Amino acid sequence: MQQQWSNLGRGLALSALALALTACQSMRGPNPEVQVDLPQGYTTLNSASEASIAEQGYKDFFADARLQQVIDLALQNNRDLRVAALNIQRAQSQYQISENNQLPTVGASAGATRQVSRSAYGATAPTTIYNVGLGVTAYELDFWGRVRSLKDAALDSYLATQSARDNVQITLISQTAQAWLNYAYANANLKLAEQTLKAQQESYALNKRRFDVGIDSEVPLRQAQVSVEVAKNDVANFKTQIQQAKNLLDLLVGQTVPDSLLSKERVSKVTNTKVLSAGLPSDLLNQRPDVRMSEYQLSAAGANIGAAKAALFPRISLTGSAGLASSELSDLFQSGSRVWSIGPSLDIPIFDWGTRRANINISEADQNIALANYEKAIQTAFREVNDVLATRQHIDERLNAQRRLVDATNTTYKLSNARFRAGIDSFLTVLDAQRSSYSAEQGLLALEQANLNSQIELYKTLGGGVKVTADQAREQQPSSAERVKN
Numbered sequence: 001m002q003q004q005w006s007n008l009g010r011g012l013a014l015s016a017l018a019l020a021l022t023a024c025q026s027m028r029g030p031n032p033e034v035q036v037d038l039p040q041g042y043t044t045l046n047s048a049s050e051a052s053i054a055e056q057g058y059k060d061f062f063a064d065a066r067l068q069q070v071i072d073l074a075l076q077n078n079r080d081l082r083v084a085a086l087n088i089q090r091a092q093s094q095y096q097i098s099e100n101n102q103l104p105t106v107g108a109s110a111g112a113t114r115q116v117s118r119s120a121y122g123a124t125a126p127t128t129i130y131n132v133g134l135g136v137t138a139y140e141l142d143f144w145g146r147v148r149s150l151k152d153a154a155l156d157s158y159l160a161t162q163s164a165r166d167n168v169q170i171t172l173i174s175q176t177a178q179a180w181l182n183y184a185y186a187n188a189n190l191k192l193a194e195q196t197l198k199a200q201q202e203s204y205a206l207n208k209r210r211f212d213v214g215i216d217s218e219v220p221l222r223q224a225q226v227s228v229e230v231a232k233n234d235v236a237n238f239k240t241q242i243q244q245a246k247n248l249l250d251l252l253v254g255q256t257v258p259d260s261l262l263s264k265e266r267v268s269k270v271t272n273t274k275v276l277s278a279g280l281p282s283d284l285l286n287q288r289p290d291v292r293m294s295e296y297q298l299s300a301a302g303a304n305i306g307a308a309k310a311a312l313f314p315r316i317s318l319t320g321s322a323g324l325a326s327s328e329l330s331d332l333f334q335s336g337s338r339v340w341s342i343g344p345s346l347d348i349p350i351f352d353w354g355t356r357r358a359n360i361n362i363s364e365a366d367q368n369i370a371l372a373n374y375e376k377a378i379q380t381a382f383r384e385v386n387d388v389l390a391t392r393q394h395i396d397e398r399l400n401a402q403r404r405l406v407d408a409t410n411t412t413y414k415l416s417n418a419r420f421r422a423g424i425d426s427f428l429t430v431l432d433a434q435r436s437s438y439s440a441e442q443g444l445l446a447l448e449q450a451n452l453n454s455q456i457e458l459y460k461t462l463g464g465g466v467k468v469t470a471d472q473a474r475e476q477q478p479s480s481a482e483r484v485k486n
Helices: 002-023 065-077 079-100 146-212 218-253 281-287 289-310 355-421 427-461
Strands: 106-115 127-141 315-326 337-347
Touching: 065 079, 065 146, 065 218, 079 146, 146 218, 146 289, 146 427, 218 427, 281 289, 281 355, 289 355, 355 427
Parallel strands: none
Antiparallel strands: 106 127, 127 315, 315 337
């Protein structure tokens, strides 16, 4: 008898599931056409024959072992990345709920009822009825695909959240690398400012001796003093910048970065990669997680349209139960009688003042917004890559010219200082040469840092940083156009 009761309950659940699956259809329309002209090539010189540097893991791209360790710490402790990971868990649970809504919810029940009957002849002896059974509660038969469309929308939202997390990681890696460089070059600028201050103090001491013995007037002395005070101000300013750079790096990493992982000298390179190739433009759509995120959001908007259209049609729900009942608890599973019930309900929209139609219009507007965002994400991706490539195209020429400028200004300063000591030129010529030399040295440091930052920025804009190493297998996520929803 117990086996018969179990089979009866299982049959009720499977029957309800079969009814829904045989009639289910989707009201979702075709995906909208994306109006973006993909370029055949990038607007600046680029080696398209080489694979994109985005295919490299960040430990393959970044050469400095200290920087790799700092990035690892950031990936472990950064709060923004932690929030993005928690958002994935939340979206995964939401998708699980939507998927479960396609299946009937089966629950067990048991109870006892004690009743007394009364008639004109008086009350009869009280009786007790025991029952136990399985039931399906308000299971929607998804004839028009409303529940399925909601499930598809939840799946796309989950995949979009995964892509958002990848985008946060890529941004975090680039920001951490640039903050690490900023700390190093702030120290290099401080060293340069201290060297300049020392030279200015020596010039001040020389001018004071010349003034004390009456060789020169007080004007050169005060000019030298002005230069000393300016240099002191620069030293204090770069010390502040060093502390601020360290504070930013600690924030990105999520903890205090050990001094052993920091560089206090100018960094000559951040990558061992010789050719910084952007690859083919068509690869960018697969490599950029923000573009994939916009694509999934567009697909989710289309699924919401299907759910809104399905709401125009009748909604059929099924409630049923099957079990056993007996007046004796000991006989419930032996000689109890079978009981069952089934109760379909029908919700037919007749007149709702246009609310359902308005919901369709809202869903279609949301799809158009998602389409525009997707197109803009593609355009933004190509613009960012082209901007970095434009910087990279002439960076070597600028560096070579700046190095020649540094050599020329340093030579000018040495000659001017020698002529001043020989009494040929005034101290004003020395001051001008000093300022030019100092400015040229600062410009070279800034340009070297910009060169390294552009390498990091190119890696980021191409979508690099999701993988740890090139050998790590990246989880393949098919695009919404290729994915077959079951």
